[in-house]
Amino acid sequence: MAETVLALDELTVRFRLRRGDLTAVDGVSFSIERGQTFGLVGESGSGKSVTAKAIMRLIPDPPGEIPHGRVLFEGSNILDKSDTEMRALRGRRIGMVFQEPMSALNPVFTVCDQISDALRTNLGLSKAEARERVIELLSLVGIPSPQKRLDSYVHEFSGGMRQRVMLAMALSCNPSFLIADEPTTALDVTIQATILELITGMIERLGMSLLFITHNLGVVAHACDRVGVMYASHIVELGDTREIFANPQHPYTVGLLNSIPRLDGQAKYLTPIAGSVCNMMDPPSGCKFHPRCSHAMDICRREIPRLKEIAPGHLAACHLHDRGTA
């Protein structure tokens, strides 16, 4: 069996807000093996970005806290590390690509300044060496004539180019693990595919592992080996991408797949999931999905379903499987 790079074990993230407590991530467990690409899918507010930030320990405290759970990176719990140990991990071992490159890159420093500062801090390169490496990185991510673009500011780049810069920055200190938090969402559709291919290509080339966060199932099908589907702070289904697309077990996953517009002209209308995402300040009892679920039973209102293996490597959290009726 392949080596596990990252394993989340019952990770729970809670925010203590003035209006009350909000559990954004509730008992989330999954693991990613070396060289694997894991997709975390869900609607806005399902807790997928908070999960990513918790892995990087970027949850502000207060108001955020992690009451229980572990984040095992290469075997050791990230949540137990000191700030200094954590800093050694960030950038050098785990890289992160954010959703909106315009706001995720610093507007008043040149691209070279920002990337070379990381290189000098983490790898101890000299100023000249760092500059050489930045040129190398920029051409690696496909920025034309990097020598000329080196000293530009972020606002002087186009959206797609900015995301390339962001990627070059995340990869600058040779991390073995990359977190990409909706890296294509803020981009034009025409550029999305290019950036997606760039990221997956780089991962493969550098032998890295990837946690890919998105709300776009098409992207997952294209890029990921395994998928976790998140709904209202829980993972509701987990498994190999092929298996999940071919044989979805949770009504939410089924709904998501049905709501993808079809191009073969069979349906005139979109098939959305009825209702809307629950209010996380006041979530429904039992299974968070039951108010929108057409199969909802009494037990769904009372008990939170646990993730259960229904086929080898394929897990779902739904009471329908308790009775063996999928």
Place this chain on the structure above:
Amino acid sequence: MLAYTLRRIAQLIPVLLVLSVAVFSFVEALPGSIVDTLVGTEGGDIEEARAILTKEYGLDRPVHERYVLWLGRALQFDFGKSLVTRRPISTELLSRIPATVYLAAVGIVISLLIAVPLGTFAAVRRNSAVDYTAQVTSLAGISIPEFWFAILCVLLFSLYLGWLPSSGYVSPFEDFWGSLQFLILPAAAIGFRQAAFTTRLTRSSMLDELSKEYVDTARALGHSERKVIFKYTLRNAMIPTITISGLQLANLLGGTVVLESIFAWPGIGRAIFEAILQRDYPLIQAGVLVLGCIVVVMNLLVDLTYRLLNPRVTFA
């Protein structure tokens, strides 16, 4: 950049022309004339004296001619002589400018030394004791009149404690260390007052910047929290603070009339204040014109500095 600067300088010309017309015509509009003021002090035949003085000051010519004449001389920094001291106004003003610049510049430096660390700290430790203290103090600083605060400072440090002289001025070019003891009180009074505004500004823009994603990006790259805040975030948060400080400096260079009077500081503000009391019209004219020029040029400098801080500003 150069083209932009030149264009901005060219734009100053009409502004300054309008200013000169305003300054000239406001003295022109005052009832009576310089001659009336002067005649009383001259002996002999009053009518003859009037005629001589009118001719000497060129008042027999029409207004527009006199304006052009006055402006022509003003461009060569020749404003005639003071009616009171009989000394050339240009030397009078030139001797006052260093004192004002000295006070204003040190005052702003003090205010930045207070505002930037305090505002940053208050934002980073939001809702802490430091934050509340900073906020209450700066609210008090905005509310308390400057002159009252200055007088209290004089009472405490000069009269009760006897640490510092209550007023006076020594040129820093003659005796730098000696000049400092006279400078401390007025400069601190200015510094605290201006810091009251900029501390709040720095705090709120720092809070604003800290919530932006690039802060997390810097953290995710393994930078220390100190570097994330003082290098990456502060640089962004300083943009509004520096802009406002520049405008504050322009204002202060325009003379801190009240403070200069309290501390007997021989600055340009006090020179104009005294000239008004003594109806020294040519000096008022020249003083206001020079102040106007200083403010306008300072504004230009603030605009140009802005580009250095904020690369997103383009000179279109």
